[in-house]
Amino acid sequence: MVLYSPDGGDFFYVLNDETPPRPQIFRGSMDATTPVKQLFNKPVEATIIRIKPQTWHNGISLRTEIIGCREPISTTPVYRHFEVTLPPDHPSLCHDEMGLSNGSITDQQIKVSSERSARYGKKKVRLSSLSAWQPLSDSPTEWVEFDFLEPRDLTGVVTKGGRNGWVSAYAVKYSQNGKEWNPILDQKTQKEKVFLGNFDESSDQVNNFALPINARYLRLI
Numbered sequence: 001m002v003l004y005s006p007d008g009g010d011f012f013y014v015l016n017d018e019t020p021p022r023p024q025i026f027r028g029s030m031d032a033t034t035p036v037k038q039l040f041n042k043p044v045e046a047t048i049i050r051i052k053p054q055t056w057h058n059g060i061s062l063r064t065e066i067i068g069c070r071e072p073i074s075t076t077p078v079y080r081h082f083e084v085t086l087p088p089d090h091p092s093l094c095h096d097e098m099g100l101s102n103g104s105i106t107d108q109q110i111k112v113s114s115e116r117s118a119r120y121g122k123k124k125v126r127l128s129s130l131s132a133w134q135p136l137s138d139s140p141t142e143w144v145e146f147d148f149l150e151p152r153d154l155t156g157v158v159t160k161g162g163r164n165g166w167v168s169a170y171a172v173k174y175s176q177n178g179k180e181w182n183p184i185l186d187q188k189t190q191k192e193k194v195f196l197g198n199f200d201e202s203s204d205q206v207n208n209f210a211l212p213i214n215a216r217y218l219r220l221i
Contacts (some may be wrong), residue, residue, distance in 0.1 A: 001025060001054060004046035011050060017041050025054060027196050027205065030169055032061075036196055039067070055199070094155060098148065101128040111145040124162075127204070132162025145219040151176065154215060156208035159197055166198040174215035181219065184209060 001023050003011040013023035026038040053060050099105040107123055114136035115121040125133035125144050135142035154174070159167060171192055173181040183192040187210045195207045 001052045002040075003050040003052065004044045005048040005050070006046055008048050011048075012044075014040050014044060025199075025203070027199055028053075028056075030196055034194070037067070043068070094153065098146075098152065098154070100126045100146070105146065105148070109147045109149065111147070113142045113144075120162075127158060127160055132160070132164075132166075134162070134164065138165075140221070143219050143221045145217060147178070148216055148218075151214050151216050153212050154209070154218060155212045156206060157195070157220065159205050159207075159220075160203070161198045161201040163201055166201055168197045168199065169194050170197055171195065171221045172209075173219045173221065174213050175217040175219070176215060178217050181217075184213065187211075 002014040004014065005011045015021035016024040024041070027036065029036050049066055051062070051064065053062065103126075110122045110125060112122040112125070112133060112135065116134040116136055120131060120134035122133055122144070123129070124131045133144060157172065159170070161167065171194055172184045174184070175181045185191065186193040196205070198205045
C-alpha cells in the first residue's frame with residue numbers, strides 16, 4: 001500500500017477505482033532483479049510518500065524509485081485552444097474490452113492447449129466467469145489463444161485468478177495467420193517480455209503494452 005501527505009501531518013491512502021474506493025494494493029516484484037512499474041489511477045500532490053509492505057517473499061527487502069513531476073507545477077488552470085495531431089505511427093490508445101466478458105467473442109474463437117475438465121474448460125477463461133480456465137497440467141507450455149477474426153489494434157491484457165490458484169507471470173505472443181508468432185518484447189532489453197500476473201484469486205491485474213500491436217490472434221503463455 002502507498003500513503004501520501006501534503007505536509008507531513010495527515011496521511012492518505014492511494015485508492016483504487018472501486019465503488020466505494022479502498023486502499024490500493026500494488027503488485028510488487030516476482031524476483032530479485034526485475035523492476036516493476038506501478039502507476040496511480042490519479043496523480044497525487046504530496047511532499048511525503050510512505051510505502052507499507054503487505055506481503056513479501058523471504059522477508060521485506062525493497063529498492064524503489066518514485067515517478068512524478070521533478071519540479072512543482074501550478075495548480076491554477078490555464079485555458080488555451082489548441083489541436084494535437086498524432087503521426088500515423090503513434091495511434092491514440094484505446095482501452096475498450098474486446099468482447100470476452102460480454103460474449104461477442106464466441107467460444108469458437110477461443111482455443112486452449114488443454115483442459116483439466118469441462119468444469120474448468122475454455123469457456124471459463126472469460127473475465128466475467130465465476131470460475132477460471134485450468135489446463136491439464138501446471139506447466140509453462142500451456143496457453144490460451146484468441147481469434148478476433150480480423151486484425152485489431154490491441155493495447156493490453158486484464159487477468160484474474162480462480163479459487164484453485166492464479167497465474168503470477170505470463171508472456172504474450174501475437175500473429176496474423178495463427179501459424180507464425182511474434183513475442184511482445186521488453187522495450188529496454190528487446191527480449192521477450194514477462195508480464196506480472198495476479199497475487200490473489202479476485203483482483204483484476206491490468207497490463208498495458210508499451211506500444212499497441214495490430215494482430216488477428218493473441219496468445220497468453
